[in-house]
Amino acid sequence: QSPGMVIIEIDCGFDKFEILLGMHSWSRILLNPIQAELSESSKVFCCNLETGSSIEENGWKRTWIEEHWFRGWAPDKT
Numbered sequence: 775q776s777p778g779m780v781i782i783e784i785d786c787g788f789d790k791f792e793i794l795l796g797m798h799s800w801s802r803i804l805l806n807p808i809q810a811e812l813s814e815s816s817k818v819f820c821c822n823l824e825t826g827s828s829i830e831e832n833g834w835k836r837t838w839i840e841e842h843w844f845r846g847w848a849p850d851k852t
Contacts, residue, residue, distance in 0.1 A: 781821050781829055794818050 784794075800814040801807055823829045830836060 781823075781834055783826065791820075795820065 784791075795818050798816045798818065800816070801812045804811060821829070823832060826836065
């Protein structure tokens with residue numbers, strides 16, 4: 775098990791992986807972080823499992839993103 779870890783699939787045509795990979799400090803990307811978030815960070819790595827089925831065979835559950843999760847959300851909202 776890997777609590778707090780997700781695998782996302784990105785279109786092969788995406789050509790800006792350098793902006794996704796690495797460590798992202800929450801204090802630099804959140805607009806109004808609370809005190810507990812100031813020292814947190816997310817780390818993004820490439821996954822060496824190449825297909826959805828190989829990921830599922832390794833125990834990961836596929837969850838499709840649903841459009842309604844983002845209704846009313848905008849990246850510049852505080």
